[in-house]
Amino acid sequence: MNGSFWSMVFVSRWSRRAVCAAALFACGAALAETPFPSRPVHVFVPYAAGGGVDILARTLGEAVSRQWGQSVVVENRPGAGGIVASQALVTSAPDGYTLMVVASGHATNPFLYPKLPYDTFKDFTPISILGSSPNILLVRADSPFKTLADVIAQAKAKPGSLSYGQSGNGTSTHLAGELLKKLAGFDMSAIPYKGGAPAINDLLGGQIPMSFNNAPEALGQLAAGSLRALAVTTTRRSPFLPDVPAMSETVPGYDTEVWWGLLGPAGMPTDLAEKISRDFVAALKTDPVKERLAKFGASPIGSSPEVLDAKIHADYEKWGAIIKSSGITAE
Template sequence: MGKWLGMCAVVAAAVLTSGAASAQSGFPSKPVHIYVPYSAGGAVDILARTLGEVVSKQWGQGVVIENRPGAGGVVASQALAGSAPDGHTLIVVASGHATNPFLYEKLPYDTFKDFTPITLLASSPNILLVKADSPFKTLADMIAQARAKPGSLAFGHAGNGTSTHLAGELLKGLAKIDINAIPYKGGVPAINDLLGGQIPMSFNNGPESVGQLQAGAVRALAVTTASRASFLPDVPSMAETVPGYDTEVWWGLLGPAGMPADLVEKLAHDFVAALNTDQMKARLTKLGASPIGSTPQQFDQKIHADYEKWGPIIKAAGMKAE
């Protein structure tokens, strides 16, 4: 996440000062629908709704958030792929968009050809959590026990192929430890079992971890990004103990394939402007996330990079969608 945040200000300035005036005149001419591939109340839903509030004021036009959960984002993505490329139908996807081709035997769309990247909106580290009274005080403590007693430890995660599952598999590979992955139907059930003592640790994303951390019910051993998170400055990064470790969960905005270049430019401009408002910054901070606001080209590169990075790991672990 560090390199993305480092370029945020430069990218935002470039997009905000670009020729947005050349975009198709009259857009939006009707309410803009933004699909959310997950249920209401989660991090992606909150992000999309807050963005919708801000850009609707900019446009003087309504923004409708449609929750279309199912199959790790596949249901909503398929609906978007079949929509008109006029900018009035968009989707906020999570980082799983880049890894779904490896988790599902056959997708009803092409991950790259059927979509238009607009901007990488925000990112958040995943966090390795233990109970507040856990004997593990540091990541090194946990790794030492895992090496001393292979297979004796397990971590919870939000489901097969999710970013939290991948975070654990990356740790297993880089730290050369044998720990068991326990899938749950979402991150919150994993935290509940962590609190109940059924599992010794859990990988969770920032938004679902912040409240438990603030309440003192859990303790963070490490964040998964290469550098420390701004909202958890006292928590080490994984890379401080396991060199080369770096992963995150991100959220980005896509449109269907075939959108005119000037319309894509306008949408990128407007959503980057929204990300830079005090309202969005405050909401993202509460979610344990950081704004990015990339160019369309940089978002496209990010999707391809994650596809290349995680494909071999997913195949090696034999992961399949639940």
């Protein structure tokens, strides 16, 4: 990422907060007169159309729009690991009409991009954790590795002999592998790909012995029998793969997942953030939403703003140390 990019997107935090304060005053006066929402709400997605985050945003947008009687317009703004969409959000008015669905990488971006044009904590209003999904450690169906213990045994017996595919430096699949190395006490090489699908292609072709992938990318291949899942990365087994062990069954303390959250710009009134949170939580409880999320291996959550805020802080602390010790930087 070059200097011209940052010069284009940089906005002084002091001036931004002054703008937010003025907008908050106007927003409060408007809310006193007009129930929210009285016009379409825009939701930014920091990734391309068709991916898991996009599907989640559009599914929830349809459900919430029926509650509100107003359109929810999903706008894909991919680029720079979510920074492009985040920058657009933090310069928006804190009136609830501009929101963003983020993935768990939102909490780790400060370590991967040291010159972020916003503050991860001060420039956003947390609203709700929307859902989560495990990552999965995959091997080919004919792999000699039958269990996670087999992988660990070879990695320790033959240091440096193993590698794993992941969907890009600093992604959740990359960090899943680094956490395994740290907790299990062995080394293996991380092979970065431009997304999870290319990693699976090389896994199927025998170029790599294993790969960490998001559930939506893996479920189809698992159902077809071409891949085998050794473990899911959450502390408990996934309801979508009940026969696959959790990583923590072999490596105590292991726990990581992909989660998605809803944010607004800093300065949103507390009652407005809580209302939007309640409405999205209600949408997550509806059968059509639960059924759609289940198709790509996601579990609905729905939380208060405080729970999302705590999650972002916890992941920041957890992954910061690992990213620094592993020397991971954004591609």
